[in-house]
Amino acid sequence: MMSHTRRAWSLLRGGSGVGSGSSSCDGGGLVLRSRSTDVYQNLALEDWIDANVDLERRGVLLLWRNRPAVVIGRHQNPWAECDLAAMRRAGIPLARRRSGGGTVFHDLGNLNLTFFASKKAYDRQRNLKVITDALRRIRPGLQVHATDRFDILLNGHLKISGSASRLSRKSSYHHCTLLHSADRSALAAVLRPSCPGIHSNATPSVPSPVANLLDHAPSLQWEELLDALANQYNAEFSSGATATLVDPADESAFPGLGRVAAELRDWNWTFGKTPKFSVQTVLHLTDDHSRARSSAQLHMEVKNGVIDSCQLDVPADWLPPRLSGELSGVLVGERFCGHRAAAAVTALLRPESGELRHRLRSLCDAVVSVMG
Numbered sequence: 001m002m003s004h005t006r007r008a009w010s011l012l013r014g015g016s017g018v019g020s021g022s023s024s025c026d027g028g029g030l031v032l033r034s035r036s037t038d039v040y041q042n043l044a045l046e047d048w049i050d051a052n053v054d055l056e057r058r059g060v061l062l063l064w065r066n067r068p069a070v071v072i073g074r075h076q077n078p079w080a081e082c083d084l085a086a087m088r089r090a091g092i093p094l095a096r097r098r099s100g101g102g103t104v105f106h107d108l109g110n111l112n113l114t115f116f117a118s119k120k121a122y123d124r125q126r127n128l129k130v131i132t133d134a135l136r137r138i139r140p141g142l143q144v145h146a147t148d149r150f151d152i153l154l155n156g157h158l159k160i161s162g163s164a165s166r167l168s169r170k171s172s173y174h175h176c177t178l179l180h181s182a183d184r185s186a187l188a189a190v191l192r193p194s195c196p197g198i199h200s201n202a203t204p205s206v207p208s209p210v211a212n213l214l215d216h217a218p219s220l221q222w223e224e225l226l227d228a229l230a231n232q233y234n235a236e237f238s239s240g241a242t243a244t245l246v247d248p249a250d251e252s253a254f255p256g257l258g259r260v261a262a263e264l265r266d267w268n269w270t271f272g273k274t275p276k277f278s279v280q281t282v283l284h285l286t287d288d289h290s291r292a293r294s295s296a297q298l299h300m301e302v303k304n305g306v307i308d309s310c311q312l313d314v315p316a317d318w319l320p321p322r323l324s325g326e327l328s329g330v331l332v333g334e335r336f337c338g339h340r341a342a343a344a345v346t347a348l349l350r351p352e353s354g355e356l357r358h359r360l361r362s363l364c365d366a367v368v369s370v371m372g
């Protein structure tokens, strides 16, 4: 028996299948559902479809969900956008997508929709109309509308969907979220800065009050929602596609996808692509033994996620300038990452003892905690 994925593959490659006839004039065609809930695999699947499917012949709607994850935009600073320490504690990964825009939280209560089309057929308001029309059709009481910045709002002010997009030479995709029953307290807990005093030209997110559809339409189940969206896509783009399950982990169906997923997972992409930034902040110092307190100034420049320069102004009566200078020297060239920095400063602490050691440790801890 032909697997779901293989059938999708032959459809994607333009084999005889649903939507290959009538859709060519209007860009509509395939509705796919990803089996994976891995954020990197799903983002890689988007890339794969964008690169391998003839979108001049037909459009594709991909529906996908992820296990908890934070997804930042292409030109964003993760330290400014999310609480990396809280995410690490909760086992929530960070992903950087290829499209621009702000940071969103995903979990299994959040649906993602990616509308692929030729560049000519790229029309974000039309895509959002698919979603708002589907919602109105199944729950006429829901007040939903798309905004000029391509959010979808409920009751005029609660965001239920955010959008981003990517245009290539011939193809395009527009992807958006749809909050059905996401964990709003987890969303609020992770979407806050890791450290204060970051200055950069990175794209800032635009925070909004958010809502889940389920809170306003308590009987709305997943299958009903997914069916309504697929049907509305078919109605809007005059196609007759039924949703096909695809598995991005199946390398024979999606050759090369695993390598792209690995690239997206890599530190060099998620953190290393951060636009250069500086951190300027006050560090609070305490010597647990003598209970003495002081404060220091930290100024760092970070390029490609790596500390390029570090200046520490520490009162000389707290620590001899030699030691704070050594600490700066050890940090330059390290990743702006709490774990790496902590490992790097261990060697510095070893030869010190007594009060000096307590005070140096307090300074090191304060610097390391800035990095999340």
Ligand SMILES: Nc1ncnc2c1ncn2[C@@H]1O[C@H](COP(=O)(O)OC(=O)CCCC[C@@H]2CCSS2)[C@@H](O)[C@H]1O
Binding pocket: 071, 097, 101, 102, 103, 104, 105, 106, 110, 112, 113, 159, 160, 161, 162, 163, 164, 175, 176, 177, 178, 179, 182, 187, 191, 204, 205, 206, 207, 208, 209, 210
């Ligand atoms: N899942 C989700 N859905 C809608 N809104 C959200 C979500 N998570 C957070 N937010 C709210 O949006 C702002 C950020 O809004 P902002 O407008 O800055 O960014 C976006 O909307 C980007 C959407 C990207 C969609 C892609 C689709 C597939 S991969 S990710 C954030 O601070 C929260 O207030």
